[in-house]
Amino acid sequence: MKKLSVVAFNGSPHKDGNTSILIRHILTELEHEDIHTECIQIGGLLIRGCSDCRKCFENKDMQCVFRDDCVNECIQKIVHADGIILGSPVYFLDITPEMKALIDRAGLVARANNGPFRRKVGAAVTAVRRSGATHTIDTMLHFMLHSGMILTGSPVIGIGLNKGDVLADHEGIARAKEAGQNMAWLLKTIKSTEQTEDNL
Secondary structure, eight states, X not given: OOOOEEEEEEOOSSTTSHHHHHHHHHHHHHHHTXXXXXXXXXXXXXXOOOOOOOHHHHXXXXXXXXXXXXXXXXXXXXXXXXXXXXXEEOBTXXXXXXXHHHHHHHHHHHHHTTOTTTTOEEEEXXXXXXXXXXXXXXXXXXXXXXXXXXXOSSOEEEEOSSXXXXXXXXXXXXXXXXXXXXXXXXXXXXXXXHHHXXXX
Protein backbone atom coordinates (compact mmCIF):
# COMPACT_ATOMS: atom_id res chain seq x y z
CA MET A 1 0.00 0.00 0.00
CA LYS A 2 1.36 3.40 -0.99
CA LYS A 3 2.58 5.44 1.94
CA LEU A 4 1.06 8.90 2.33
CA SER A 5 3.44 11.66 1.28
CA VAL A 6 3.71 15.43 1.58
CA VAL A 7 6.00 17.72 -0.38
CA ALA A 8 6.86 21.23 0.80
CA PHE A 9 8.30 24.05 -1.29
CA ASN A 10 10.44 26.65 0.44
CA GLY A 11 10.25 29.90 -1.50
CA SER A 12 12.73 31.69 0.73
CA PRO A 13 16.24 32.27 -0.62
CA HIS A 14 17.43 31.60 2.94
CA LYS A 15 17.51 27.81 2.97
CA ASP A 16 17.59 27.51 6.76
CA GLY A 17 15.75 30.73 7.59
CA ASN A 18 12.48 31.43 9.37
CA THR A 19 10.24 30.06 6.61
CA SER A 20 12.20 26.82 6.62
CA ILE A 21 11.92 26.57 10.40
CA LEU A 22 8.12 26.85 10.21
CA ILE A 23 7.94 24.27 7.43
CA ARG A 24 10.16 21.90 9.39
CA HIS A 25 7.79 22.04 12.40
CA ILE A 26 4.90 21.01 10.14
CA LEU A 27 6.89 18.20 8.56
CA THR A 28 7.99 16.87 11.94
CA GLU A 29 4.36 16.42 12.99
CA LEU A 30 3.64 14.58 9.74
CA GLU A 31 6.66 12.32 10.23
CA HIS A 32 5.38 11.45 13.71
CA GLU A 33 2.31 10.07 11.91
CA ASP A 34 4.43 7.94 9.57
CA ILE A 35 3.85 10.20 6.58
CA HIS A 36 6.73 10.58 4.12
CA THR A 37 7.91 14.18 3.74
CA GLU A 38 10.20 16.08 1.42
CA CYS A 39 11.17 19.75 1.28
CA ILE A 40 12.17 21.29 -2.05
CA GLN A 41 14.25 24.46 -1.99
CA ILE A 42 13.11 26.84 -4.76
CA GLY A 43 14.01 30.16 -3.19
CA GLY A 44 17.23 31.56 -4.63
CA LEU A 45 17.00 29.54 -7.84
CA LEU A 46 16.62 31.05 -11.29
CA ILE A 47 13.01 30.26 -12.20
CA ARG A 48 11.40 31.99 -15.14
CA GLY A 49 7.86 33.28 -14.93
CA CYS A 50 4.95 32.08 -17.04
CA SER A 51 4.87 33.59 -20.54
CA ASP A 52 1.27 32.47 -21.19
CA CYS A 53 2.42 30.75 -24.39
CA ARG A 54 -0.30 28.09 -23.89
CA LYS A 55 1.96 25.33 -25.19
CA CYS A 56 0.90 23.23 -22.20
CA PHE A 57 -2.65 23.27 -23.58
CA GLU A 58 -1.39 22.11 -26.97
CA ASN A 59 0.96 19.41 -25.68
CA LYS A 60 -1.06 18.17 -22.68
CA ASP A 61 1.98 16.26 -21.40
CA MET A 62 2.01 17.59 -17.80
CA GLN A 63 5.06 19.67 -18.70
CA CYS A 64 5.80 23.36 -19.03
CA VAL A 65 7.47 24.06 -22.36
CA PHE A 66 10.36 25.76 -20.54
CA ARG A 67 12.63 22.96 -19.35
CA ASP A 68 15.69 24.89 -18.19
CA ASP A 69 14.72 25.15 -14.51
CA CYS A 70 13.15 23.06 -11.75
CA VAL A 71 9.45 23.74 -12.42
CA ASN A 72 8.65 20.52 -14.31
CA GLU A 73 10.28 18.48 -11.55
CA CYS A 74 8.21 20.40 -8.99
CA ILE A 75 5.01 19.75 -10.96
CA GLN A 76 5.70 16.02 -10.87
CA LYS A 77 6.35 16.20 -7.13
CA ILE A 78 2.96 17.86 -6.62
CA VAL A 79 1.19 15.34 -8.86
CA HIS A 80 2.55 12.35 -6.95
CA ALA A 81 2.18 13.77 -3.42
CA ASP A 82 -0.94 13.56 -1.26
CA GLY A 83 -0.27 16.85 0.52
CA ILE A 84 1.34 20.14 -0.51
CA ILE A 85 2.93 22.85 1.64
CA LEU A 86 3.85 26.21 0.15
CA GLY A 87 6.10 28.48 2.18
CA SER A 88 7.28 32.01 1.43
CA PRO A 89 8.55 34.95 3.41
CA VAL A 90 6.90 38.31 2.78
CA TYR A 91 8.63 40.23 -0.01
CA PHE A 92 7.08 43.67 -0.54
CA LEU A 93 3.77 42.45 0.88
CA ASP A 94 3.62 39.27 -1.23
CA ILE A 95 5.34 35.98 -2.06
CA THR A 96 8.85 35.71 -3.47
CA PRO A 97 9.27 35.75 -7.27
CA GLU A 98 10.35 32.09 -7.25
CA MET A 99 7.12 31.03 -5.54
CA LYS A 100 5.07 33.19 -7.90
CA ALA A 101 6.75 31.62 -10.93
CA LEU A 102 6.12 28.12 -9.58
CA ILE A 103 2.42 28.59 -8.88
CA ASP A 104 1.77 30.41 -12.17
CA ARG A 105 3.41 27.77 -14.32
CA ALA A 106 2.34 24.73 -12.29
CA GLY A 107 -1.19 26.08 -12.09
CA LEU A 108 -1.50 26.58 -15.84
CA VAL A 109 -0.03 23.16 -16.62
CA ALA A 110 -2.55 21.63 -14.20
CA ARG A 111 -5.44 23.45 -15.87
CA ALA A 112 -4.24 22.19 -19.26
CA ASN A 113 -4.20 18.59 -18.01
CA ASN A 114 -7.57 18.08 -16.32
CA GLY A 115 -6.67 19.37 -12.87
CA PRO A 116 -4.36 16.75 -11.32
CA PHE A 117 -3.95 18.83 -8.12
CA ARG A 118 -7.61 18.38 -7.15
CA ARG A 119 -8.34 16.95 -3.69
CA LYS A 120 -4.76 17.14 -2.51
CA VAL A 121 -4.40 18.55 1.00
CA GLY A 122 -2.75 21.96 1.12
CA ALA A 123 -1.22 24.30 3.70
CA ALA A 124 0.46 27.70 3.43
CA VAL A 125 3.25 29.18 5.54
CA THR A 126 4.80 32.62 5.76
CA ALA A 127 7.43 34.37 7.85
CA VAL A 128 6.95 38.10 8.24
CA ARG A 129 8.75 40.97 9.91
CA ARG A 130 5.73 43.26 10.27
CA SER A 131 3.16 43.63 7.46
CA GLY A 132 1.98 41.74 4.39
CA ALA A 133 1.44 38.31 5.93
CA THR A 134 -2.26 38.11 5.04
CA HIS A 135 -1.73 39.01 1.40
CA THR A 136 1.19 36.60 1.10
CA ILE A 137 -0.82 33.75 2.57
CA ASP A 138 -3.81 34.64 0.37
CA THR A 139 -1.72 34.36 -2.79
CA MET A 140 -0.70 30.80 -1.95
CA LEU A 141 -4.12 29.77 -0.68
CA HIS A 142 -5.84 31.16 -3.78
CA PHE A 143 -3.60 28.96 -5.93
CA MET A 144 -4.56 25.94 -3.86
CA LEU A 145 -8.27 26.73 -3.87
CA HIS A 146 -8.28 27.44 -7.60
CA SER A 147 -6.55 24.10 -8.10
CA GLY A 148 -9.27 22.29 -6.13
CA MET A 149 -7.15 21.43 -3.12
CA ILE A 150 -8.51 20.84 0.38
CA LEU A 151 -7.06 23.20 3.01
CA THR A 152 -6.02 22.19 6.51
CA GLY A 153 -7.45 25.23 8.30
CA SER A 154 -5.70 28.30 9.65
CA PRO A 155 -2.56 29.30 7.75
CA VAL A 156 0.80 29.43 9.51
CA ILE A 157 2.24 32.88 10.14
CA GLY A 158 5.49 33.31 12.06
CA ILE A 159 6.99 36.62 13.17
CA GLY A 160 10.72 37.15 12.75
CA LEU A 161 13.36 39.09 10.83
CA ASN A 162 16.73 37.49 11.48
CA LYS A 163 17.39 33.78 11.13
CA GLY A 164 15.85 31.89 14.05
CA ASP A 165 13.77 34.82 15.32
CA VAL A 166 10.59 32.91 14.51
CA LEU A 167 11.42 30.41 17.26
CA ALA A 168 10.53 33.12 19.78
CA ASP A 169 7.06 33.40 18.25
CA HIS A 170 5.52 30.63 20.31
CA GLU A 171 2.07 31.08 18.81
CA GLY A 172 3.50 30.81 15.29
CA ILE A 173 5.36 27.63 16.16
CA ALA A 174 2.22 26.22 17.78
CA ARG A 175 0.26 27.02 14.61
CA ALA A 176 2.86 25.18 12.53
CA LYS A 177 2.59 22.09 14.73
CA GLU A 178 -1.20 22.26 14.60
CA ALA A 179 -1.10 22.54 10.81
CA GLY A 180 0.99 19.37 10.65
CA GLN A 181 -1.40 17.55 12.96
CA ASN A 182 -4.43 18.73 10.98
CA MET A 183 -2.83 17.72 7.69
CA ALA A 184 -1.99 14.25 9.02
CA TRP A 185 -5.53 13.76 10.31
CA LEU A 186 -7.09 14.94 7.05
CA LEU A 187 -4.81 12.82 4.88
CA LYS A 188 -5.54 9.70 6.93
CA THR A 189 -9.27 10.43 7.02
CA ILE A 190 -9.40 10.80 3.24
CA LYS A 191 -7.38 7.63 2.76
CA SER A 192 -9.63 5.70 5.16
CA THR A 193 -12.74 6.94 3.37
CA GLU A 194 -11.34 5.93 -0.02
CA GLN A 195 -10.48 2.45 1.27
CA THR A 196 -13.99 2.05 2.70
CA GLU A 197 -15.54 3.07 -0.61
CA ASP A 198 -13.29 0.64 -2.48
CA ASN A 199 -14.53 -2.20 -0.28
CA LEU A 200 -18.23 -1.45 -0.81
